[in-house]
Each structure stands twice: as structure tokens, then as C-alpha cells.
Amino acid sequence: MADHAESHGKKSGVSTDEQLSAQLAEDQPIPGAEEEEEDEDDEVDAPTGAGAEASTTSTKPKKKRKPKKKKKAVTEDGETTNPSTVAQSPSSSKDIQNILQQLALAQAGGAPKEGKPQEEYKFWNTQPVPKFKEPSLLQTTNGGSLPEGPILPDAVCKAAAKAEPEKLVDGFEWDLLDLETDDGMQELYDLLYNHYVEDAEGSFRFNYSIEFLNWALKPPGWKREWHIGVRTKSGADGKKGKLVAFISGVPVTLKIRQKVVKATEINFLTVHHKLRSKRLAPVLIKEVTRQCYRNGIYQALYTAGTLLPTPVTTCRYFHRSLDWSHLYKNGFSHLPQRSTEAMQVRKYFLPSKTGTKGLRPMKVEDVPGVKALLIKYLERFHLKQEFSDEELTHLLCSKASKDVVWAYVVEQDGEITDLVSYYLLESTVLKATSKSTIRAAYLYYYATTAAFSPNASSTLQPRLSSLINDALILAKKDNFHVFNALTLLDNPLFLKEQKFEPGDGKLHYYLFNWRTPPLGGGVDEKNEVDASKMGGVGVVML
Numbered sequence: 001m002a003d004h005a006e007s008h009g010k011k012s013g014v015s016t017d018e019q020l021s022a023q024l025a026e027d028q029p030i031p032g033a034e035e036e037e038e039d040e041d042d043e044v045d046a047p048t049g050a051g052a053e054a055s056t057t058s059t060k061p062k063k064k065r066k067p068k069k070k071k072k073a074v075t076e077d078g079e080t081t082n083p084s085t086v087a088q089s090p091s092s093s094k095d096i097q098n099i100l101q102q103l104a105l106a107q108a109g110g111a112p113k114e115g116k117p118q119e120e121y122k123f124w125n126t127q128p129v130p131k132f133k134e135p136s137l138l139q140t141t142n143g144g145s146l147p148e149g150p151i152l153p154d155a156v157c158k159a160a161a162k163a164e165p166e167k168l169v170d171g172f173e174w175d176l177l178d179l180e181t182d183d184g185m186q187e188l189y190d191l192l193y194n195h196y197v198e199d200a201e202g203s204f205r206f207n208y209s210i211e212f213l214n215w216a217l218k219p220p221g222w223k224r225e226w227h228i229g230v231r232t233k234s235g236a237d238g239k240k241g242k243l244v245a246f247i248s249g250v251p252v253t254l255k256i257r258q259k260v261v262k263a264t265e266i267n268f269l270t271v272h273h274k275l276r277s278k279r280l281a282p283v284l285i286k287e288v289t290r291q292c293y294r295n296g297i298y299q300a301l302y303t304a305g306t307l308l309p310t311p312v313t314t315c316r317y318f319h320r321s322l323d324w325s326h327l328y329k330n331g332f333s334h335l336p337q338r339s340t341e342a343m344q345v346r347k348y349f350l351p352s353k354t355g356t357k358g359l360r361p362m363k364v365e366d367v368p369g370v371k372a373l374l375i376k377y378l379e380r381f382h383l384k385q386e387f388s389d390e391e392l393t394h395l396l397c398s399k400a401s402k403d404v405v406w407a408y409v410v411e412q413d414g415e416i417t418d419l420v421s422y423y424l425l426e427s428t429v430l431k432a433t434s435k436s437t438i439r440a441a442y443l444y445y446y447a448t449t450a451a452f453s454p455n456a457s458s459t460l461q462p463r464l465s466s467l468i469n470d471a472l473i474l475a476k477k478d479n480f481h482v483f484n485a486l487t488l489l490d491n492p493l494f495l496k497e498q499k500f501e502p503g504d505g506k507l508h509y510y511l512f513n514w515r516t517p518p519l520g521g522g523v524d525e526k527n528e529v530d531a532s533k534m535g536g537v538g539v540v541m542l
């Protein structure tokens with residue numbers, strides 16, 4: 001996917017950085033990029049009128065994508081056909097042959113691999129992350145093994161942290177965003193709305209709401225120094241320039257196997273479409289690293305759809321339709337061969353009432369019970385987050401989490417026995433003729449005492465499956481269109497039974513400046529869900 005970004009950059013034939021910055025400030029098209037930008041302007045109903053957006057690379061696919069064939073539904077002039085004709089099954093025997101061939105290749109492990117050779121990671125090769133061919137803790141060439149823990153000692157990181165950020169090219173400047181103000185939040189929202197993660201076909205783009213950003217970026221202990229923006233230079237009138245790039249970090253306490261590590265969770269790395277492939281991302285990453293080092297934090301956790309050196313594990317996305325017709329109409333789901341629309345709707349039918357006795361919305365008073373349950377539950381995973389009461393309250397039942405996170409508990413005889421939660425993340429349908437969104441629920445933290453019973457091997461699976469079924473019912477009632485989950489936690493135990501379908505999206509988990517043996521991601525070598533590969537990831541990233 002980075003390859004795609006590179007070629008896009010070359011095509012834009014951009015002039016000087018100063019010209020670029022002026023164009024961005026005025027939101028003028030960049031020479032050579034106009035064609036694509038006009039197309040997208042037609043397609044996206046940006047709330048801000050933020051100007052033309054070029055089509056872009058996809059780096060963190062989280063959504064089910066249409067099969068390749070469907071791409072032809074979009075005509076060359078960018079017109080979108082009737083969505084009902086978008087999702088079609090292969091029409092010719094040649095198409096079917098091609099698909100079968102690709103399938104055979106993939107099954108034989110012969111499909112093209114992701115990413116690029118190690119030596120081409122010009123930036124990442126300079127960073128304290130494991131190399132692809134450096135299996136952590138496996139034998140090194142001299143017969144020894146690489147120790148688990150920091151790659152660079154704290155003192156080296158501390159000494160490397162300069163007092164000032166790296167100088168940006170002319171026309172741009174650093175700015176720490178003020179996310180305490182409505183304007184600051186709105187500006188960040190607009191940048192992400194127009195430029196954040198899309199699927200590989202440019203059909204959907206994440207639409208993180210202002211409420212979501214407020215919740216995700218300001219947990220207890222958050223720091224303004226970790227909300228890092230790049231702007232075009234301020235005007236002579238002192239007015240701030242346009243926000244064109246961003247990266248963020250929030251504090252997190254991780255437990256990686258037996259070690260507790262104070263770290264940063266890095267997220268929302270974004271570069272304006274017109275500035276892609278200009279090596280701005282590495283500059284942002286170095287700046288957030290500097291800001292972390294200066295705060296005495298030397299490790300980080302991050303996820304991406306892009307393959308970088310080197311994932312500690314990889315999970316796969318699964319999707320459970322709640323409103324199949326909406327998903328189909330918007331090109332998110334396709335109509336399988338030998339099925340009809342009515343059959344699909346029936347397949348995903350859910351009752352109107354939940355089944356678990358004692359299930360109710362979580363309250364602040366539940367925090368101690370939920371915390372004890374969740375911490376014990378997560379102990380079963382190699383990589384997990386440790387929470388204080390304050391953090392857990394913020395995440396699951398605070399003013400900030402309202403309308404972002406839905407959390408439910410089961411209380412039996414005064415004891416919290418179960419927790420299930422999900423968060424709302426909408427995606428904009430980029431190819432829709434009128435403004436349309438996919439309202440997706442993402443499975444968040446859950447836990448159940450069934451995991452601790454002596455016969456957990458027979459009680460955990462049915463308990464989780466019914467809890468998740470209840471979560472699906474509740475999400476459907478709240479007008480969500482789809483419920484998404486990765487193969488982390490104990491998810492492989494219920495995904496199939498609860499009619500989650502495998503998606504194309506993978507999510508790689510990375511640790512910065514920390515070496516540890518690979519973790520199970522709930523999938524096998526063929527990327528099929530596999531309960532024997534659970535037990536690795538107990539952290540849910542946003």
C-alpha cells in the first residue's frame with residue numbers, strides 16, 4: 001500500500017514546498033492532481049467545504065470490501081452506478097476462472113506477499129523495532145538469543161531527545177493542537193474526515209466523531225505535547241495556517257507477558273492527501289517519539305493495516321451484518337451467489353429482546369467490580385492494558401464515553417459477573433450519490449467469570465456467544481448497521497456462531513522499542529480464524 005502512495009506522489013508532479021504550502025493554505029489544486037480531486041469533490045459531501053481531496057492509499061483497512069469485480073461498477077468518469085448493480089457476482093466464466101485461480105494461489109501460499117523487502121524501509125530501518133528476519137528470542141547467528149525487553153536502553157533514548165523539534169521545510173510549522181477548545185477539535189475532525197484511513201478501493205473512509213476524538217485523545221494523564229499537528233505557516237495577520245498533518249499519543253500502562261511497561265498508544269497519524277509520499281510521516285513519528293522520550297516514555301503500542309517491520313501479531317477483521325439491506329445498498333456487503341436479498345435479511349435476523357438474565361447498562365458504581373473482573377480476565381492474554389479506576393471509568397462510563405461507548409454488565413446476587421461493550425465508529429460512503437454513512441459498532445472490552453470456572457472449556461464458549469448475541473441485539477436496536485470484531489481476545493470462540501463474516505482487513509500490532517516473541521492473533525497461517533492461536537492480544541485499539 002505504501003507502493004501505491006509512492007506512485008501517487010510521483011504522478012502529482014508537485015512543485016516546490018513553498019508553492020505547496022501556499023496552495024494548501026488557499027486550498028488550490030496541485031498541478032497534475034486536479035483530475036482525481038475534482039472526481040472526489042463530486043463524491044464527498046464534506047461538511048466543512050474543505051476543498052478538493054485526492055484519492056489515496058489505504059493503510060488501515062477495517063471494513064469489508066467489495067470483491068475486485070465490483071470496482072468496474074464505477075465508470076471512468078467517476079460516476080457511481082446504482083448501488084444495487086455494484087454488488088454482483090462474477091458474470092463471465094473468465095471472471096470465475098480468475099477468482100478460482102487467485103483462491104488456489106492464496107491457499108497454496110503463493111499469493112503476492114504484503115509490504116516490501118526490509119532494505120526498502122528507509123525510515124523504519126533507522127528505528128528501534130525488530131527486523132522482519134529477526135525472530136525475537138529465537139537463535140541469532142552466534143547462537144545466542146535476543147533478550148525480551150527494550151531494544152534501546154532508557155538512557156540512550158533520553159540522551160537522544162533533543163530540546164527542539166526537527167525543522168520543517170519552508171512553509172510549514174509545528175503546532176500542538178488545543179483539543180480543549182471547540183475550534184481545535186473541529187479542525188482535527190475536519191482533517192480526519194477528509195484525509196484519514198480509507199479501504200483499499202477508496203469506497204469508505206473512517207469518520208471519527210468529535211465526541212469520539214474527545215474521548216480517545218483525552219484519557220486520564222493525556223498531554224497536549226502528544227497532540228502534534230503540522231500547519232502551513234501563519235499569515236502576516238498572525239492567523240494560524242491550515243492543519244495538514246497530525247499524530248497523537250495517549251498514555252497507557254501495558255503488561256507485556258510478565259513486564260509492566262509505561263507506554264504511549266500512538267494513533268490518528270494523518271497526512272493531507274496533497275502532501276502524501278513526501279516523507280512527512282517519518283517526521284511526525286520522530287516528533288512524537290521525541291515528545292515521549294522527553295516525558296520519560298520509551299515504548300509505544302500502535303496498529304496499522306500497513307505491513308511495517310515488524311508486527312508482534314496480526315489479527316483479522318470480521319463483520320456481522322445488522323442491517324444487511326443498508327450495507328448492500330452502500331456497497332459494503334455483496335449478494336452471495338445462490339442467495340437473494342430476502343434470504344440475506346433473514347439470515348441476519350435478530351430477536352428484539354436480550355437473553356441474559358441480569359444484563360443492564362453499566363453505571364459508575366460498577367467500576368470496582370468491572371475492574372476486578374476485567375483485570376482477571378485479561379490476565380489470560382500476553383499483551384494487555386492495566387487500568388486504574390479513573391481510566392476504566394473514562395473508557396466505559398464517563399461523560400466523555402457517552403454516545404461513543406455502550407457498556408453493559410451482568411449483575412447476579414450483587415456481583416458483576418460479565419461485561420460487554422462496543423464503540424461507535426461511522427464510515428463515510430465515498431461513492432454514494434447522496435451523503436451516506438455506515439454506522440459500525442466495534443467490539444470493545446468484555447469479560448466473564450465463566451472463564452474462571454473449573455470447567456471453563458465447556459462454559460466459556462456458550463457464555464460468550466450469548467453475551468455477544470445480546471450485544472448484537474442491543475446494537476441493532478440502536479440503529480447500528482454492522483458489528484465489527486477482530487480475532488483478538490477470545491473472539492474466535494464465537495465469531496462463526498454469531499454469523500460474523502471474515503473481512504479483507506488485517507490489523508498489525510506493533511511495539512516500539514520493545515522485543516518480545518510473536519503473539520497469537522487468533523488466525524492461522526492461512527488467515528483463517530483459529531481458537532488455538534488465541535491468548536495473545538488483550539488490548540483493543542481504536
Ligand SMILES: CCCCCCCCCCCCCC(=O)SCCNC(=O)CCNC(=O)[C@H](O)C(C)(C)COP(=O)(O)OP(=O)(O)OC[C@H]1O[C@@H](n2cnc3c(N)ncnc32)[C@H](O)[C@@H]1OP(=O)(O)O
Nearest residue numbers: 059121122123124268269270271276277278279280281298
Ligand atoms: C516511545 C514513543 C514512540 C512513538 C512512535 C511509535 C511509532 C508510531 C508509528 C506510527 C503509528 C501510526 C498508527 C496509525 O495512526 S495507523 C493509521 C495511519 N493513517 C492512515 O492510514 C491515514 C491515511 N494515510 C495517510 O495519512 C498517509 O498515507 C500516512 C500518514 C499513513 C503515511 O504518509 P505518506 O503515505 O505520505 O508516506 P510518507 O512519504 O510521509 O512516509 C513514508 C514512510 O512512512 C511509513 N508509513 C506509511 N504508513 C505508515 C503507518 N501507518 N504507520 C507508520 N509508518 C507508516 C512508510 O513505510 C514509509 O517508511 P519507510 O517504508 O521508508 O521506512
